[in-house]
Amino acid sequence: MGNRDPSAARPDSAEVRREVDEDTQIRPGSGAVGRLRQDARRNRTTVLRAARAVFRDRGLEATVQNVARRAGVSAATVHRRFPGRDALVRDLAEHAAAELTERFAELARTVPADLALERALRFVAAEAVATRVCAPDHRERFPERARALDEHVHRELHRLLESARAQGRISAEITDRDLRLATSAVAAAAAAEPDPERAGRAAQRLVTHFLRSFRSPG
Structure with a gap:
């Protein structure tokens, strides 16, 4: 572009x-x-x-x-x-970040912390599938903007993780690195499967797998 x-x-x-x-x-x-x-x-x-x-x-x-x-x-x-597509992409990324912040804040207010984290991760997984046509191009053409959006998403997820750990709903051993591993695996699953429905199911299965390992026993 x-x-x-x-x-x-x-x-x-x-x-x-x-x-x-x-x-x-x-x-x-x-x-x-x-x-x-x-x-x-x-x-x-x-x-x-x-x-x-x-x-x-x-x-x-x-x-x-x-x-x-x-x-x-x-x-x-x-x-x-x-003025053109560059401006659209920039403002669209900002709009998406604001929308995500609002959505995650609503989850934090309305459901238990571990469920808020799960729903947030499932939303991220669904977005990874929905945006996979344009995501590689966006990362290549707007690397700084793409990294900034990734970091914004991760910060919002990390807030939910910290809240769930503080309430004892997520194991205290789960770290920021585990969260990044989960989101990276979900993104890879979304990109690897050509069929969008299968990609969606694969990404959501990974969320289920990670959440099972994240939750505190008992």
Whole structure:
């Protein structure tokens, strides 16, 4: 991926002007500014969700037009918020990290610590399968970003591990290294099996295996 998507034509200038004009017609104090901001946030979230689905299906070679079609918006709308695929990938990674943090925090609040860790690991396993089309390309083209996302995931998992150990629900002998081994094995299983359903089952079996060895006896 370069700085620009060579296969994606720039949006028509008249189309861009129309959308900009719609924004500039909103005047402070009109009561519409809040609605505009809400619409902008909604559009951004819609585009990011569409980008996630498209990149998972097609890999990072998917075009901005592919994303726009999936989102049900114009290419101009996507370009106004994201200059190209690089910006989409960056913001998508940040969005995924924030979503994961929120999900894991909810688990920590609502279920026992060992179950929270198990569900978090199963979520990570499912994501490893879902993203395996684009993950290798992402690691190659954006190595620092990929490492940062990996470390973010691991930090969130480690918090759950520490909580489960503190409550005696996970063996005190289980270390950070064991957790990294588990996630590495799950990722390898997800990548090794060509069939996605089989890959999913293999990744989840590994989670089951590791959790059995993690839990405190009795």
